[in-house]
Amino acid sequence: MPLVAHTDLPTFQRLHEEGEEILTPERASHQCIRELHIGLLNIMPDAAMEATERQFFRLVGACNQIAQFHVHPFTIDGLERNSAARVHIQRYYESFEQIKRDGLDALIISGANVTHDHLQDEAFWQPLTEVFEWAKRNVTSILCSCLATHALIQSCYGVERTRLPEKRWGVFSHKVVDRQHPLIAEINTRFDVPHSRFNEVFRADMEKHGLRVLVVSDEAGVHLAVSPDGFRIVFFQGHPEYDDISLLKEYKREVLRYYNDERDDYPPFPDHYFDAGVQKLLADYAGRVILAKAKGRPLEPMPEAQIVPHLDITWRDSAKAVFNNWLGKVYQITNEDRRLPFMDGIDPENPLGL
């Protein structure tokens, strides 16, 4: 929440010049104080659906303990769902119709699993673009994770993502490249983010279309960029919402796929994630899995309980800091009526006045 310059202490002016949000007493006394409404479009597969809810709810809830947040989960057609997932959605999720009727201040769109080479061939493409089109007109800011980033960049700028020679998978170090932008002001300038994807939109392609790139990894490419207006669409290519165990769960799934002949090679380790002790444990386990597969024996469970205490989470604080900046800025410009994206006087082409 922003400082109020309630005296003429020079520090307020100095901080303002350095990019800190400072409200004048006049603006502060007229500010409408209310809760924020944030949609979560959850398009993750069934096994990860509730973990994804927890991850994004946690980032929103933990990033700021003063304001009140209502998070509204919803989903779209075109995703294969088992009966338990359908019951969960029916019981707890809102419909897109309801979301449109009541309005949102901000919208988060999760990643997803894809089955086709081109996103426009996925069964969920059409419903997803309908949400994009509505949100671009009616929501103050949209934050996209991974696949949603690729889909929205394709739908807005016509840039198709590129298939990578091998999966970008692990925990990577990143640097802030535009230290002035309010989304990443006052946060660590070097921090980790997990990535888990076969595809990438490259920095040059983003910049060619006017996107502003804010956070980059030498090894893993762009993590964070924003739309040319500076704020209305926030693109994450990584997964800062992931839990400490998320990449372990994905690794375990890949081992299972190897054992079940759904992939030919034994899965590599995610980069920079397992320490030396865990790598040794998993290399021994791999030997036993390969033998069991060759001899047609049952698969021994992965020793997860021994591994988990050695997994570090090195990305959550920065993730919370970015969410805090994002929601703080949304609050400063969103309309009192949550069905309208901006207060009077805010320029939709440059909502932060950058």
Ligand SMILES: CC(C)(COP(=O)(O)OP(=O)(O)OC[C@H]1O[C@@H](n2cnc3c(N)ncnc32)[C@H](O)[C@@H]1OP(=O)(O)O)[C@@H](O)C(=O)NCCC(=O)NCCSC(=O)CCC(=O)O
């Ligand atoms: C990897 C799996 C299959 C693991 O799920 P499983 O149910 O098999 O796990 P399990 O070992 O049986 O353990 C179940 C327990 O773990 C929790 N759990 C499951 N998945 C979790 C996760 N990812 N992070 C944290 N916790 C997780 C469950 O809630 C449950 O907890 P409780 O028992 O306590 O409830 C799943 O997480 C999954 O499908 N993840 C999605 C990965 C993915 O598709 N990402 C796409 C994003 S990438 C992208 O967007 C685009 C990529 C591209 O195209 O380039």
Ligand SMILES: N[C@@H](CCO)C(=O)O
């Ligand atoms: N943007 C509004 C708060 C949300 O209604 C204000 O600053 O007054």
